[in-house]
Amino acid sequence: MKITTKKFRNLLQGVWVEGEGHKFKLQNKYSYQEIEEINSASSDQIKKCVDIAEQSFSKDALSNYERGIIIEKAGKLLAQRSAEVVQTLQQEAGFTASDAQGELKRCLETLKLSAEEARKLSGEMIPLTGAPDQKNRIGFTVRVPLGIVAAITPFNAPLNTVTHKIAPAFAAGNAVILKPSTHTPLTACLLVQAFLDAGMPAGMLQVLQGGAEVAQGLLQDERVRFFAFTGSTEVGRQIQQAAGLRRTQMELGSIAHTIVCDDANLEQALPKIVNAGYRKAGQVCTSIQILLVHRSRYAEVCAKLAPAVAALKFGDPSAADTFVGPVISEASAQRIERWIQQAVAQGAKVLAGGSRQGSVIAPTLLADIAPDTPVGCQEVFGPVMSVVAFDDLDEAIQRVNSTPYGLAAGIFTNRINDAFKAARLLQVGGVHVNETSSSRVDLMPYGGSKDSGFGREGPHHAVHEMTEERVVTLTLQ
Numbered sequence: 001m002k003i004t005t006k007k008f009r010n011l012l013q014g015v016w017v018e019g020e021g022h023k024f025k026l027q028n029k030y031s032y033q034e035i036e037e038i039n040s041a042s043s044d045q046i047k048k049c050v051d052i053a054e055q056s057f058s059k060d061a062l063s064n065y066e067r068g069i070i071i072e073k074a075g076k077l078l079a080q081r082s083a084e085v086v087q088t089l090q091q092e093a094g095f096t097a098s099d100a101q102g103e104l105k106r107c108l109e110t111l112k113l114s115a116e117e118a119r120k121l122s123g124e125m126i127p128l129t130g131a132p133d134q135k136n137r138i139g140f141t142v143r144v145p146l147g148i149v150a151a152i153t154p155f156n157a158p159l160n161t162v163t164h165k166i167a168p169a170f171a172a173g174n175a176v177i178l179k180p181s182t183h184t185p186l187t188a189c190l191l192v193q194a195f196l197d198a199g200m201p202a203g204m205l206q207v208l209q210g211g212a213e214v215a216q217g218l219l220q221d222e223r224v225r226f227f228a229f230t231g232s233t234e235v236g237r238q239i240q241q242a243a244g245l246r247r248t249q250m251e252l253g254s255i256a257h258t259i260v261c262d263d264a265n266l267e268q269a270l271p272k273i274v275n276a277g278y279r280k281a282g283q284v285c286t287s288i289q290i291l292l293v294h295r296s297r298y299a300e301v302c303a304k305l306a307p308a309v310a311a312l313k314f315g316d317p318s319a320a321d322t323f324v325g326p327v328i329s330e331a332s333a334q335r336i337e338r339w340i341q342q343a344v345a346q347g348a349k350v351l352a353g354g355s356r357q358g359s360v361i362a363p364t365l366l367a368d369i370a371p372d373t374p375v376g377c378q379e380v381f382g383p384v385m386s387v388v389a390f391d392d393l394d395e396a397i398q399r400v401n402s403t404p405y406g407l408a409a410g411i412f413t414n415r416i417n418d419a420f421k422a423a424r425l426l427q428v429g430g431v432h433v434n435e436t437s438s439s440r441v442d443l444m445p446y447g448g449s450k451d452s453g454f455g456r457e458g459p460h461h462a463v464h465e466m467t468e469e470r471v472v473t474l475t476l477q
Contacts, residue, residue, distance in 0.1 A: 008189035014202030029094030040210030056203030075111035114167035145173035158184035168462035249455030264412035276436035
């Protein structure tokens with residue numbers, strides 16, 4: 001069944017319109033069949049979009065409660081359209097059925113959380129009477145929206161990551177301009193349409209299609225007060241430099257590690273490790289790229305992981321039992337294949353996988369990689385995991401901290417001292433004990449350190465990032 005999304009182009013003032021910029025083609029990531037041809041927004045349309053957002057923000061009179069109702073209703077509408085959402089994710093993102101359903105399930109939870117945050121957004125009392133000569137004075141804070149939020153979103157989570165940006169931004173009272181990935185623009189538009197149908201005021205949520213030129217156009221307009229970006233560290237640096245003193249939220253690159261200590265319960269750990277290494281074809285910032293295993297368990301882990309990885313079905317994402325579908329493009333698949341071959345040329349052993357079929361990389365497990373090979377020191381962003389032995393926990397922690405990234409790490413151990421040591425010393429945004437680096441719950445604060453960025457997603461935390469605190473005092477006469 002062909003997806004029906006012809007109307008989804010650029011959204012201005014509540015109306016889907018054709019772009020006036022250059023065309024880009026959208027392809028099925030497995031078959032390469034063209035899905036649609038889309039016109040990006042022109043510079044005039046970008047300016048018009050910001051004009052509309054500014055006007056809409058200045059006159060929006062919705063209460064916190066009303067914003068919560070709209071977000072909640074959008075979730076209900078999206079759930080009713082789940083078949084179309086899943087099919088769109090499979091075609092334009094190359095997701096398997098399980099990955100697409102998981103993405104939708106998390107999106108609905110994020111909408112629910114954002115609706116709750118809209119309703120309870122508030123400030124706090126200031127204990128002014130605790131200061132000298134303030135007996136007849138009271139003070140409190142209120143949280144006020146920033147104005148216009150630009151959300152620049154990635155291809156690897158084209159529904160839930162988009163939701164994590166636009167739902168908290170609207171919950172906080174901001175007008176939102178969304179620039180989805182050119183690889184996966186349609187899924188985001190299905191979400192936006194649900195918001196429109198739920199009663200979103202025209203102009204409070206708009207969409208601009210296109211690539212870097214659209215982001216640059218938004219960055220050049222000082223009326224855009226906040227940029228929420230998920231993508232590469234390189235692009236994140238460019239956005240941050242252009243944003244200047246304006247606030248940003250950056251979720252950037254990663255080389256995610258998970259540590260398996262000598263006392264780990266492998267029966268519980270290994271299924272989680274396989275899932276975290278290969279779901280979404282390894283195209284998750286926190287997918288396990290390096291599995292650090294204590295030397296005393298190294299041979300056992302390799303012996304058990306290799307057949308488990310080799311048994312994962314890969315290929316056509318529309319097949320019900322496919323676990324690993326295509327990566328986002330054939331060019332990406334060719335790069336990943338080349339990196340695997342480089343690792344092997346430098347002495348690595350292929351324990352499972354290693355082959356490529358079009359844009360599909362067979363789930364690959366490597367051992368004995370050289371630290372300076374690309375799969376060991378650069379972000380793979382594909383279904384490739386490397387097992388590396390360590391002798392003591394300090395060595396494992398040092399290995400994690402030696403990369404320029406710091407998004408998340410997992411550690412499997414039953415020793416509380418080692419768990420707390422890892423939590424204290426690992427230079428990452430999240431440490432998950434007896435879970436993998438990819439263990440994320442949508443209500444938790446999520447973000448990194450170092451070259452993995454800053455700021456936090458998670459509706460409660462994002463709402464606070466997308467508002468500012470205003471102090472109000474009142475002197476009683």
